[in-house]
Amino acid sequence: MTILVLGHVKTAPGDAARITDLLAAHVARVNEEDGCEFYSFAFDVADPDIIRIAERWASPEALAAHGAAEHSKVFGRAIRDLGVREMSVKAWDGSFWRTLSGE
Structure with a gap:
């Protein structure tokens, strides 16, 4: 299940603009994880202080392993330390x- x-x-x-290198390094690392089919951050063209998140995982287990990975925890702490004003990340089961x- 995707x-x-x-x-x-x-x-x-x-x-948001100050963390471009952090985002790029995290994307490169995550895209190497087993089961990661797509992982991306993008700056919203209407509001450069919003970073959009888009991911595709081969299975719920692959996503769970990503969330449990130490580098993901470190990244999450780094993002929170910025004083994030709002954050929302949701997952759906899907098919093409x-x-x-x-x-």
Whole structure:
């Protein structure tokens, strides 16, 4: 079963841009995890203090292993230490429906 994760983190004004290197390093590490099919952060074009989260996992077990990994815990603490103003991350079970554009 594929697991889809979507979320966002809202930081204090200007704080999101300060953590680009932290985000990039975490993405590179997580994309190497077993069962990770896609893991990404993106800055919202309408509000640069919002970081969007998008993930796809091969199984609930793969997502659970990601959450239990020490590097994920360290990353979570680093994000919280920024004084995050708002955070929401939710997971859905999902399957491919259809291509809407492109290949």
